[in-house]
Amino acid sequence: MDQRPASIAAARAALDRRELSATELTRAFLARTEGVEPVLHALLEVTSERALADAAVADERLARGERTPLLGIPVVLKDIFATRGIRTTSGSRILEGFVPPYDSDAVTRLARAGAVLIGKANLDEFAMGSSTENSAFGITRNPWDPTRVPGGSSGGSAAAVAAGEALAALGTDTGGSVRLPASYCGVAGLKPTYGRVSRFGVIAYASSLDQVGPFAWTVRDLADVLGVVAGHDPRDSTSVPRPVPDYASELTGDVRGLRVGVPREYFAEGIAPEVERAVRAAIDVLAGLGARVVDVELPHTPYAIATYYLVATAEASSNLARYDGVKYGLRAGEDGDGLLDMYRHTRDAGFGAEVKRRIMLGTYALSAGYYDAYYLKALKVRTLIRRDFGEAFERCDVIAAPTAPTTAFRIGEKVSDPLAMYLSDVFTTSVNLAGLPGLSIPCGFDADGLPIGLQLIAPAFGEEIALRAGDAYQRATDWHERRPDVPAAAGLERAGRLEGGAA
Amino acid sequence: MPVSLKDVDHIALLARLGLTEQERTSLRADLDAILGYIAKLETLDTRTVEPTAHVIELPTPLREDRVVNDDQAEAMVANAPDRERTYLRVPKIIE
Numbered sequence: 001m002d003q004r005p006a007s008i009a010a011a012r013a014a015l016d017r018r019e020l021s022a023t024e025l026t027r028a029f030l031a032r033t034e035g036v037e038p039v040l041h042a043l044l045e046v047t048s049e050r051a052l053a054d055a056a057v058a059d060e061r062l063a064r065g066e067r068t069p070l071l072g073i074p075v076v077l078k079d080i081f082a083t084r085g086i087r088t089t090s091g092s093r094i095l096e097g098f099v100p101p102y103d104s105d106a107v108t109r110l111a112r113a114g115a116v117l118i119g120k121a122n123l124d125e126f127a128m129g130s131s132t133e134n135s136a137f138g139i140t141r142n143p144w145d146p147t148r149v150p151g152g153s154s155g156g157s158a159a160a161v162a163a164g165e166a167l168a169a170l171g172t173d174t175g176g177s178v179r180l181p182a183s184y185c186g187v188a189g190l191k192p193t194y195g196r197v198s199r200f201g202v203i204a205y206a207s208s209l210d211q212v213g214p215f216a217w218t219v220r221d222l223a224d225v226l227g228v229v230a231g232h233d234p235r236d237s238t239s240v241p242r243p244v245p246d247y248a249s250e251l252t253g254d255v256r257g258l259r260v261g262v263p264r265e266y267f268a269e270g271i272a273p274e275v276e277r278a279v280r281a282a283i284d285v286l287a288g289l290g291a292r293v294v295d296v297e298l299p300h301t302p303y304a305i306a307t308y309y310l311v312a313t314a315e316a317s318s319n320l321a322r323y324d325g326v327k328y329g330l331r332a333g334e335d336g337d338g339l340l341d342m343y344r345h346t347r348d349a350g351f352g353a354e355v356k357r358r359i360m361l362g363t364y365a366l367s368a369g370y371y372d373a374y375y376l377k378a379l380k381v382r383t384l385i386r387r388d389f390g391e392a393f394e395r396c397d398v399i400a401a402p403t404a405p406t407t408a409f410r411i412g413e414k415v416s417d418p419l420a421m422y423l424s425d426v427f428t429t430s431v432n433l434a435g436l437p438g439l440s441i442p443c444g445f446d447a448d449g450l451p452i453g454l455q456l457i458a459p460a461f462g463e464e465i466a467l468r469a470g471d472a473y474q475r476a477t478d479w480h481e482r483r484p485d486v487p488a489a490a491g492l493e494r495a496g497r498l499e500g501g502a503a
Numbered sequence: 504m505p506v507s508l509k510d511v512d513h514i515a516l517l518a519r520l521g522l523t524e525q526e527r528t529s530l531r532a533d534l535d536a537i538l539g540y541i542a543k544l545e546t547l548d549t550r551t552v553e554p555t556a557h558v559i560e561l562p563t564p565l566r567e568d569r570v571v572n573d574d575q576a577e578a579m580v581a582n583a584p585d586r587e588r589t590y591l592r593v594p595k596i597i598e
Contacts, residue, residue: 101578195559208557237564238557306541317518324519326591328582333594342594344521356520357533360511363518364534377544379554384547386555418533419540435558460558 003028006481008073008167008221015062015072022058022072026051026116029074033118033165038489040141042150042159043119044079047086054116061114069224069248071114076166078157079120080127081107082201090203091125091135094350095329104201105236106170106212106229113228118166122156125352126320127177127205129153130424133415134354141411142184143484144450148408151181151424154215158185161215163486168225169215174205175308176404176428178213179440183403183453186442188470188480189215190222193460194435195240197226198233204319206312207238209432217480219441219470223247226463242461250464251471256290258469261396265301266427271405278444278452279402285476286400286469296392296399300384301430305422307385308429310365310378316355317362323350357418386434393459398469402427403440403453431457439466442479451479506534 003024005011014020033046051074058072077083080090082100084107089095103111110117124134132140132155140155142148143163150159154171158181161169171178173191182189190213197212204210214225227248232241262283267276287293325331325346332349333342351359365374392399404424414421431438436457443454454473458466474480511531515522522530576589585592 098582101575101581195561234564234566238559238561240559240561300547303544303547306544309537310541310544321519325584326593327580329584331584337594339594339596340519341521343519344515347519348521348523348526351520353526353529356522356526357530357537359518359520360514360530361534361537363514364506364510364538367514367517374538374541376554377549379556380549380552381544381547382555383552384549386558419536422537433555433558 004032004164005167007217008070008224009218011073011167012069016067018062022055022062022116023052025072026055026074029118029166032163036143036163036165036486039146039486040143040159040163041138042121042140042156042163042165043076044089044122044137044156045087046119047117050086051116051118054111058114058116068113070110070228072116073168074116074118074166075110076119076121076157076160076169077107077117078123078154078169078171080123080172080203081170082203083107083120086120088120088203089137090127091123091137092350092352092355093136093330094323094347098328100201102201105198105233107201109229119160121154121160121169124153124155125355126203126316127153127172127174128316128354128358130176130180130421131409131414132156133411134352136352139411142408143486144186145408145448146487148410148450149184151184151408153177155181157215158182158187158189161185161187161217162484164483167216168221170229171213171215172202173211173213173432174209175312175432176425178215179403179428179438179453179455180424182215182440183451184408186451186482186484187215187217188219188222188439188441189213190226190463191431191438192226192230192463193437195238196437196461196463197229198231198236198239200233200235206315207319208315209312211432219439219467219474220248220251223251223467245464247464247467250468252468253472253475255286255469255472258291258398259396260286260291260293260469261296261392261399262293263296263298263301263392263399263401265298266401270426271402272407272446274446275402275404275406275452279400279454282443282454282473283400285473289472289476291469294396296395298388298392298430300381300388303381304385304430304433305426307378307381307433308425309361309422310374311382311433313358313362314365314375315362317359317366320355320359323347354418382433385430389434389436398465399457401455401457403455404428407446407448407450407452427455436460437463437466439470441470441473443477444479506531506538
């Protein structure tokens with residue numbers, strides 16, 4: 001019998017009443033990975049032994065009477081979190097064979113909370129991408145339609161939760177990499193405020209933007225995971241020493257008088273009519289619950305993608321300089337290579353096309369003669385984007401908008417057009433540039449049966465406001481209760497649907 | 504100003520990337536297109552705008568200068584592609 005509960009809250013109740021052991025729960029989720037992984041490839045590694053060991057520890061703690069939010073809960077981690085003794089790839093060949101000697105802070109906190117590690121999830125190489133097609137280890141398929149992408153860069157994490165391979169996942173969000181896949185896979189995903197969750201042990205992409213974020217089915221579940229991973233860590237100098245609210249107790253269901261700002265720039269040209277309709281209907285639901293809808297302006301929205309791709313790539317070009325074939329990972333080259341040739345051969349062999357593209361763009365933006373025109377210019381526009389939000393939050397408490405202009409696109413559709421791929425993040429990058437928390441929750445489906453995401457953006461360290469609004473919405477609707485029917489691999493092959501995107 | 508192959512070679516050297524002939528050509532076209540898109544920033548007047556390098560105002564955190572860990576040298580070099588004891592080996596730098 002399949003013993004997989006539909007949410008952390010449901011699993012929590014069963015575990016706490018001892019109707020189900022953490023070991024039984026873990027076995028059920030491991031069995032699910034065997035069933036769906038041949039089709040989806042959401043995970044780069046299923047850590048079965050570790051999962052069963054974690055579950056045994058959780059069962060002992062449960063037997064001793066411990067009752068805590070994530071005790072015995074199966075989770076997956078984007079393979080960008082360092083895990084001691086478990087291979088960590090960041091989706092890149094250049095980290096071939098890398099086994100971290102330490103755990104990232106979020107992993108330490110999850111382990112302390114008693115969560116069970118089911119596996120490491122696929123991602124765009126170094127978190128650079130919007131579809132998970134840039135992984136060096138093959139694509140991940142969308143559980144709602146395996147001919148489509150799960151979004152990116154945390155596509156494996158989102159797909160694993162959507163397909164029921166875990167009850168929660170961690171990803172990272174630099175320009176939308178939690179919210180976009182949450183939207184495409186029909187699950188809830190949160191990018192917390194910059195500085196809320198420690199990045200210690202998270203492989204860096206763009207350090208002024210990167211933030212750790214959770215995925216789950218419900219906002220209530222997200223609040224539980226955030227409560228565990230958030231908090232100050234002296235090992236991350238950008239981690240903010242600020243108390244962590246009791247997020248779960250903030251979920252009152254009451255949004256009466258809450259001012260919900262609707263930015264017209266997020267309903268501009270390029271948005272699919274079905275997405276606009278669903279997001280506007282979701283805003284109507286909040287209004288029906290007593291929220292007050294107000295118009296706000298974010299006039300620099302059209303400049304966000306250009307700004308993001310300068311700031312992020314400049315930082316990436318510096319962060320990725322560490323992959324030099326000396327300290328860890330791949331070393332390529334020929335006999336007789338000097339040091340410089342060894343660097344160049346290693347980096348050519350180890351990095352994929354998109355990573356090279358971003359390193360090149362970032363290096364260009366920082367190079368002599370171009371710094372002022374590109375990098376410094378972008379930092380100034382970043383100020384304007386930030387100011388927009390500051391002014392909008394004088395008129396509202398939370399901003400409601402689409403997470404993405406469309407639903408999940410087809411595998412292969414945008415791989416040869418980097419700019420088209422970048423534009424998938426048109427509604428998410430601003431939030432990173434301003435350092436704000438952003439939540440994505442499902443708010444409907446299009447005619448193809450693909451999920452649509454509602455984005456709720458709050459002021460810095462106002463996660464509980466977005467969570468409260470999202471939770472109130474989920475109490476009033478049932479989109480988050482829909483589950484994809486993941487087809488069996490055999491059926492897919494017969495229908496010829498695995499062609500084209502196989503990797 | 505369009506990106507030339509010479510620019511691509513210069514940037515690739517700065518970035519320590521070796522590129523194949525095909526990569527040179529496609530990166531030149533990609534950079535050209537992306538920079539063309541980014542040029543829209545030029546339409547904004549930012550002469551009086553201060554840059555934002557970081558969104559949170561935190562002072563550089565300081566701590567006491569004290570050893571807090573054991574000797575982890577072996578664990579730290581265990582992933583190195585080429586090493587001798589706890590030393591990393593690299594190709595010869597000086598002839």
